[in-house]
Amino acid sequence: MMMRVPSASLTSSYPLPSSANSSSSSSSHPIINLNLISKKNKGTTFSSSFTTTTTSSGGLTWSNRIGHSLRCFSALTPGLKTTIDKVVTADKVVLFMKGTKDFPQCGFSNTVVSILRSLNVPFETHNILENELLRQALKEYSNWPTFPQLYIDGEFFGGCDITVESYKSGELQEVLEKAMCS
Numbered sequence: 509m510m511m512r513v514p515s516a517s518l519t520s521s522y523p524l525p526s527s528a529n530s531s532s533s534s535s536s537h538p539i540i541n542l543n544l545i546s547k548k549n550k551g552t553t554f555s556s557s558f559t560t561t562t563t564s565s566g567g568l569t570w571s572n573r574i575g576h577s578l579r580c581f582s583a584l585t586p587g588l589k590t591t592i593d594k595v596v597t598a599d600k601v602v603l604f605m606k607g608t609k610d611f612p613q614c615g616f617s618n619t620v621v622s623i624l625r626s627l628n629v630p631f632e633t634h635n636i637l638e639n640e641l642l643r644q645a646l647k648e649y650s651n652w653p654t655f656p657q658l659y660i661d662g663e664f665f666g667g668c669d670i671t672v673e674s675y676k677s678g679e680l681q682e683v684l685e686k687a688m689c690s
Contacts (some may be wrong), residue, residue: 583644592649597662600687601631604646605656609633616668617656623675629684661687 596602601624607613609621609631624631636643636655643655650657650664658665660683665671674680
């Protein structure tokens with residue numbers, strides 16, 4: 509779900525009290541800027557940032573920045589975490605992907621499926637397009653924002669780019685061989 513990022517900017521000027529004015533005869537007008545930015549990040553985090561800057565003609569500048577992040581909702585409930593733990597450990601190689609191994613629905617998922625097939629590795633797939641809550645929970649579970657997500661021997665291995673690079677270097681083959689022998 510795409511959300512527009514609302515922002516507000518307020519600028520106001522007012523004279524400084526004479527005790528704060530360090531330059532003897534120049535008039536001083538501080539500027540206060542307030543920027544408010546609210547974002548929805550991955551459907552779970554709201555952030556706001558306030559910046560206040562006061563400037564006088566005497567060259568003095570005060571700046572204050574306050575950042576705030578509030579986690580309102582977590583898709584990864586304890587029950588769902590337990591379920592994901594069981595799924596990623598049920599088979600030696602598990603791929604959470606868009607589509608199925610017989611019908612990948614994105615190029616990145618297709619690439620990882622092709623690599624695993626070329627290595628003649630038995631693997632299970634789970635279509636993350638079928639369940640929005642599962643998709644969001646997996647992002648939190650792996651701390652990885654994109655799909656596909658490859659798990660080997662119960663551990664998160666990586667996404668498409670990591671899988672491709674490790675395949676080219678031979679590391680993937682070594683990890684898979686070790687997992688299959690354990």
